[in-house]
Amino acid sequence: MNNLVIMKNKQAVTSSLQVAETFGKNHRDVLRAITNLQKDVRNFAQMFIETNIPDSYGRDRKAFYMNRDGFTLLAMGFTGNKALEFKLKYIDAFNTMEQSLKQIPRKKLDPVLQAELAITNAKTRKANALFRIAKATKSDSAKQALLAKAAEAITGEMTIPAMQQKEYSAGEVGKKLGISGNMVGRIAKRIGIKAEQPGKNEYGRWSNSKSQYSDKEVPQWLYFDKGLQAVKSELSAV
Numbered sequence: 001m002n003n004l005v006i007m008k009n010k011q012a013v014t015s016s017l018q019v020a021e022t023f024g025k026n027h028r029d030v031l032r033a034i035t036n037l038q039k040d041v042r043n044f045a046q047m048f049i050e051t052n053i054p055d056s057y058g059r060d061r062k063a064f065y066m067n068r069d070g071f072t073l074l075a076m077g078f079t080g081n082k083a084l085e086f087k088l089k090y091i092d093a094f095n096t097m098e099q100s101l102k103q104i105p106r107k108k109l110d111p112v113l114q115a116e117l118a119i120t121n122a123k124t125r126k127a128n129a130l131f132r133i134a135k136a137t138k139s140d141s142a143k144q145a146l147l148a149k150a151a152e153a154i155t156g157e158m159t160i161p162a163m164q165q166k167e168y169s170a171g172e173v174g175k176k177l178g179i180s181g182n183m184v185g186r187i188a189k190r191i192g193i194k195a196e197q198p199g200k201n202e203y204g205r206w207s208n209s210k211s212q213y214s215d216k217e218v219p220q221w222l223y224f225d226k227g228l229q230a231v232k233s234e235l236s237a238v
Contacts, residue, residue: 005093012097014071014090016064017053022086023078027063033074034064040166047073068094167204167222177232185221187231194221203227 004022005014016034020027038044047070052060066074071094075087170188171181188194193203200206204227207220223231 004090005097007097008065011067012094013049013065013067014093015051015053016066019066019071019074022090023075023083027061030074031062031064033077034066037073041073068098166225168224168228169220169222173223173228173231176228177235179235184223184231187234188221188223188227191230191234193227193230203230 004018005012007013016030017027019025020030034048038048041047047067049065051063051065053063054060064070071090075083075090078087168176169181170184173184174181177184188203193201195201195204195206202224204221204223207222208218
C-alpha cells in the first residue's frame with residue numbers, strides 16, 4: 001500500500017490506474033467515472049490531470065492523475081466494507097505524503113503554492129469528516145445528503161457523488177424551465193412522478209431537508225434528469 005500515493009509537481013497524487021488496481025475495478029470504468037465528473041464539476045482541472053502512462057509492454061495508455069480532492073470525490077461512489085477499508089488507507093497515504101511535503105523548508109515553496117495547500121487541506125479535512133459521518137449513518141437520505149455536502153466542500157457546488165445521478169430541487173427545476181418551484185410541484189403531482197414517501201423511482205427520490213422557517217427537517221422531492229424532462233414535457237403539452 002506504500003505506493004498508493006506519489007509526489008508529482010510538488011503535490012500528492014494517485015493515478016486512475018492505481019485506483020483501478022486497488023479497488024479491483026476495470027480501468028475503463030474508472031476512466032468513465034472520471035469523465036462523468038468532468039461534465040458537472042466546475043474546477044475539474046484542479047483535481048484531475050489527463051496523462052499517458054506506459055503499460056507493461058511500454059505502450060502509452062490514457063490515464064488521469066488526481067490529487068486528494070479528486071480521489072475523495074471519485075471514491076464516494078465506491079461502496080462496500082472492502083472499499084471503505086481502501087478509502088481509509090488512501091486517506092492515510094495522502095496524509096503521509098502531504099506531511100512529507102510540509103517538511104520541505106518553506107522558503108523553497110512558492111507563496112502561491114503555500115496558500116493553495118492551506119486551502120486544499122482545509123477543504124479536504126471538512127470533506128473527510130462529512131464522508132466518515134455519512135458512512136456511519138443508517139439513513140439513506142441522510143447519507144446521500146452528507147456525501148453531497150462533502151462534494152460541495154471540495155468543488156464549491158452541490159455535486160452528487162461520483163457514479164450517482166444529478167439531482168435538482170423543485171426550485172432548481174423551476175429556474176431551468178422558467179416557472180416557480182410551486183408550479184413544478186403541482187405538475188409533478190398531476191402527472192404522478194413522485195414515489196411514495198419515503199422512497200425513490202426513476203424520476204427522483206425523497207430526502208430530508210431543513211425547513212426555511214424552523215430547524216425541523218421536512219421531506220423534499222429531488223428530481224433526477226428524467227423527472228426534470230417529465231415536467232418539461234408536461235409543461236410543453238399544456
